[in-house]
Amino acid sequence: xxxxxxxxxxxxxxxxxxxxxxxxxxxxxxxxxxxxxxxxxxxxxxxxxxxxxxxxxxxxxxxxxx
Numbered sequence: 552x553x554x555x556x557x558x559x560x561x562x563x564x565x566x567x568x569x570x571x572x573x574x575x576x577x578x579x580x581x582x583x584x585x586x587x588x589x590x591x592x593x594x595x596x597x598x599x600x601x602x603x604x605x606x607x608x609x610x611x612x613x614x615x616x617x
Contacts, residue, residue: 552603554579554589559597563589588612 554561556577563579564570566586573579581587583605591597 552581552583552601552607555600555602557598557600559595559599560592561589561597561599562592563587586612 556573556575556579558575561573561577561579562570563573564587565581572592
């Protein structure tokens with residue numbers, strides 16, 4: 552899967568890793584077994600484009616407490 556951030560901020564935290572803030576023009580790519588938490592930052596609007604070349608499923612998990 553590839554995510555391109557058009558505007559706003561996209562937050563991405565890989566399992567066991569640190570949070571990354573991605574701004575406009577950022578590109579993020581990861582494989583089918585890469586577990587993560589992601590979404591728009593600061594409860595603000597974020598416009599992004601996702602490319603997924605094959606089947607896709609999403610299994611929601613509870614976000615870790617900060």
